[in-house]
Amino acid sequence: MTKQAPVDKRRIILDAAVRVFARDGFHKCRVSDIADEAGVAYGLVYHYFKSKDQVLDTLFLERWEVLLEAIRHTDALEVPAEEKLHAIAGFIIDSYRHDPDLMKVIIVEVTRAANSFGAVHIRKIDEAYALIRGVVEKAQQRGEFRSEIPAQFAVMSFYGAIEQVLTGWIFGLLDEGEDAYDSAKAHIVQTICGGLAA
């Protein structure tokens, strides 16, 4: 007789929330939908989280921390800047490939609605920008990237391009599929680094 893996209801609730938020949207869904989806009692959501907002916060912060770590790790590598950007875009796109619901929630409900939430989220998001800016600035110092374009704008273009592609997938405006994911990584980086001009 093997010992049963202990069930972490907190985790179950978070995972259920991802599905519900992705399906119905944060504002349209009810807390009871989350509880139902998780198969737990209504009140248990409030046992683990102070509010509906906090469920979303937790989801975002958990994942965003992983993203920040990935960017930091990438930044530390001894590779060309272009390769770093490829790795970062790749990480974000793979996050979507691996768990599209979670990324949908993060982009649609948090990243693109960050003003509704406290300044905490905006600061976290800015942390990611700052890390990527570091990558660009170092590349500019090393002469890999040209310096006419302020790093801040470069970052916005890069990150904006990625998020827009994900949004295209989320809204069904862009074809999805295994091939699409990999080519998206390449094309975004090609565009941002090489430019569209012939």
Place this chain on the structure above:
Amino acid sequence: MTKQAPVDKRRIILDAAVRVFARDGFHKCRVSDIADEAGVAYGLVYHYFKSKDQVLDTLFLERWEVLLEAIRHTDALEVPAEEKLHAIAGFIIDSYRHDPDLMKVIIVEVTRAANSFGAVHIRKIDEAYALIRGVVEKAQQRGEFRSEIPAQFAVMSFYGAIEQVLTGWIFGLLDEGEDAYDSAKAHIVQTICGGLAA
């Protein structure tokens, strides 16, 4: 006897709604807040609009139609593609410069939350993408732009970069100011067309 300037209360309500949506967010504000801001009676909002949603819809569609027209007009010009993209980015950025509240509402409440609303918005948004895609594709056919990058991705990068810069301003993560607006136009186009690489 001088002719009274006709007061268009419908317009007053729409303008008030922009300020309220920008300040409090579409979900957090109440219809009464709009009426208060407009200085009209509660019920009048419902005299002119079927619902709170319709107020936002109207705001979005009014402005988006202008944007589409601007893109169409630009597309028809006989100028290099890069110049066209500069005009389009310029138009969007000038829209923000001229009425930041309205653009904030359109981006934060509509463009980036389009899934909450009916498919109407998504289709309208996609119309803009399609027009810009036309610009890119023609440039590719003419050899102005290289063809390795699918036009669809190019558009996403271009539009995403613009929206991200606006978002940066909206969230206070990017320096604003008259200079910033003009240089933003240039830098976005430089990045997307010329690339970051040295």
Place this chain on the structure above:
Amino acid sequence: MTKQAPVDKRRIILDAAVRVFARDGFHKCRVSDIADEAGVAYGLVYHYFKSKDQVLDTLFLERWEVLLEAIRHTDALEVPAEEKLHAIAGFIIDSYRHDPDLMKVIIVEVTRAANSFGAVHIRKIDEAYALIRGVVEKAQQRGEFRSEIPAQFAVMSFYGAIEQVLTGWIFGLLDEGEDAYDSAKAHIVQTICGGLAA
């Protein structure tokens, strides 16, 4: 055809609230009970009052202001202090006779639970004490009342006696009836002014 007296729904709600609070208690009753009793829609309660608490507040303050006015008026009369106390006790007891539900609510839910509410109530209650203290102090200065007993204690005894009698009626521990009301006024004043001792 005579014009109908306009119905003041705010008043109707307040009056209904008195009955409901008296019957079920402030904590046990639901806002919907008040609306039902008043025969109005649920939301109307919130159209006129910010919260359930505020309904009780309004009831208390309305009536308490009348009490304060009555005490002030009595105090201004040129009559012996004992007569003044009789008038004050009489006013409070007549208030109960006239609208026992309202006085029950004020005593049970406000006066005797004033710590749950904001300091506003306590201050209002203290205002009544202060006025009565004035009556006693003047009587002491004039030699009508002896000075050994601090006015503050005298007031507490006087007011406490009245409230306790009302509480006795409310809880069914003391016989009620038209006779009882008048004799109560006399007996309370006799006790406080003349003392029990033979």
Place this chain on the structure above:
Amino acid sequence: MTKQAPVDKRRIILDAAVRVFARDGFHKCRVSDIADEAGVAYGLVYHYFKSKDQVLDTLFLERWEVLLEAIRHTDALEVPAEEKLHAIAGFIIDSYRHDPDLMKVIIVEVTRAANSFGAVHIRKIDEAYALIRGVVEKAQQRGEFRSEIPAQFAVMSFYGAIEQVLTGWIFGLLDEGEDAYDSAKAHIVQTICGGLAA
């Protein structure tokens, strides 16, 4: 090996409940607040008590029984009625002096809100009135007290005066302090027995 002082968790919970009820009020506090204050697990409160109400009941009944016993004992003494009333007032005031939180809870949450609870409390409270009435009636028969004032009213005045003074202390409307306690005893009895009149 020294014998451990036995820890009576039931007692610890009751004592914690007194503090919590006094601080936050019976209705506003949560059962978990009691457990926290007591430093015990949530469920333990329910191990010892059937419900939150029962905790309050226990507190009240425990103390009230002591009060009843004190009154009974006083009543049996061969001393003048005035002295008996002084002893009773003294006992209640000393109870407050010794444990103000407990008396606050009993007065604010039970004695003055007795209608919310079952008839049990009212009957217990009435028992005290009956005992004091006995004191007064005997005094009236013996000619110590005059008979015009029905004993029942005399009791209400006496007990009401005491409770009002305690309430004054509780609500901060009356000066407290060691001196105040003793003079309060004297003044209440002087007022009730001797009257205010010169």
Place this chain on the structure above:
DNA sequence: GATGAATGAGGATTCATTCAT
């Protein structure tokens, strides 16, 4: 006895929308 996770009914409050005037 002791723990604290789990349950779920209950109720206040909000607010979009309607409608009589």
Place this chain on the structure above:
DNA sequence: GATGAATGAATCCTCATTCAT
């Protein structure tokens, strides 16, 4: 057109109580 009182469904959150360990 204009007003704002009236409606009532929707839903978050609280918290007493139970129960498995």
